[in-house]
Amino acid sequence: MSTIQAIILAIIEGLTEFLPISSTGHMVLMSSYLGIENDKFTKLFEVCIQLGAILAVVVLYWKKFFDFSKWQFYVKLILAVIPALIFGKLLDDVIDEHLGNPAFIATVLLVGGVILLFVDNWFKKPTITEETDITNITAIKIGTYQCLAIMFPGLSRSAATIIGGMQQKLSRGLAAEFSFFLAVPTMAAATGYKLLKFISEEGSISSEEIKLLGIGNLVAFVVAVLAIKFFITVLNKYGFKYFGVYRIIVGIVILVTLATGTHS
Structure with a gap:
């Protein structure tokens, strides 16, 4: 992976992390089209730079994250992240296998897009509008939806937890907003686990790889800072339907190119 390729992937991550269109799916597909080798470092990179994008939430919502007087907030995040930690560990090898399969990701993008066309009509009468009204049990239930995104790369962690x-x-x-908050401990844990696994299997991480991870996280962070408020505005105004249409188009285009041999 070259520095330019790392920057391109990081820009895509920053733009798509908070959209319900799967940042991981887009990065994996772009890696394929750029001809980046699908090796262990590429898989590490695609996970780790998500942490850079997620940290943009900490900066933009810093008053919320560092208000230690409201300890219940942290309890909810810890409880909500537990299901994903368990599933992520149990299905680690399966996840890596699917991450190398563009056809699988494209199919999940397509099916997920169809679902997004109808989501806004399914949940029209919310009763919880403040974070303080989210119970611990509710937080755990929301956290279990992350497991769907873990099992089906291309689904979108953001879409799963928001829905x-x-x-x-x-x-x-x-x-x-809660989906954004939940992403912080989730991706911190995923990044730490992937780094430890990579080092244990490869023996070390090279200075060049460290440089690429640093650049990737920095670029993803800056782009994500610019993208978050835009996404909230679009979501509140238009809902999920346009994201659904986008996913369907991308999924179909990828499957057609794969089927016709336009791209292997």
């Missing part, structure tokens, strides 16, 4: 929040009667805006 999960809406299913639990959260308003669309609050569901998106």
